[in-house]
Amino acid sequence: MVITCRDKSPGETMTISLYAHRLSQPSRAAEILLRELGIAYDWQEVDFANGETREPHFAEQINPFQTIPALVVSGDDPDFVLGESHAIMRYLCRIAADAGGDAENAQHWYPGDRDARRSARIDQWMAWHHNGIRRYDMFHDIMNLHLTLPMLKYELQSTALKPLQDGLRSGLATLEAHFERQPQDTPAAPTLCGDAHPTLADLTITCELYQIVAVGYRFDRYPQVAQWLNGMAERDHFKRVSEEVLEQGRTIREASGDYLELDAFA
Structure with missing residues (x-):
């Protein structure tokens, strides 16, 4: 296609x-x-x-x-x-x-060589993404929980998902503190570099976090992060490309949501 x-x-x-x-x-x-x-x-x-x-x-x-x-x-x-x-x-x-x-x-x-400092800031967050956010990817374990027998679902939540949730909180706290340090005259929806336009770093990390937003997790405890995610999710292309993961998340939530700690970050 x-x-x-x-x-x-x-x-x-x-x-x-x-x-x-x-x-x-x-x-x-x-x-x-x-x-x-x-x-x-x-x-x-x-x-x-x-x-x-x-x-x-x-x-x-x-x-x-x-x-x-x-x-x-x-x-x-x-x-x-x-x-x-x-x-x-x-x-x-x-x-x-x-x-x-x-x-x-x-x-x-991503400006590349045309703006070395701005590119470096973008590169910094993209490098941080691996250990700060992606290493705590929960979606595959959520899928395993969704597909397993009910008698094992609470065990998976406790042994597999809870450690990932605990680890992700540190990354979310880092992001929240970063946004709080930005000047008050920054755009209404925050971005990692404080610009009006998002960068590759914003796109990379929000796609990662949106995977569990689709399942039903909320980030009420991290309001700046939540606002940032919402701002990216409202972009037309982000919405269109995310339709499939939203549908999968809805299926998981309806079938297995009772076994998930969806308020882990709320």
């Missing part, structure tokens, strides 16, 4: 394919950025839950890291293949003009 967010330029030969799945946080971040930049792309859904990323054809031809998202740019010989969402998003901002996208908008998301 080719998803076109713009008209192709005459004579354009670059073709971008995104190998991803919308229940994957990094996949959604990469796809949202493609749409924000107005870059047309070929969507290739990867059944990562059933091990497609570990099949030989994927590891040999698409991404030797055996993860999603992965980006394949055709038009040169050989194709340019790239894994890891952070690298993919920085690359997309750098090639937006060549890909027929909005180069000026790309500078808002």
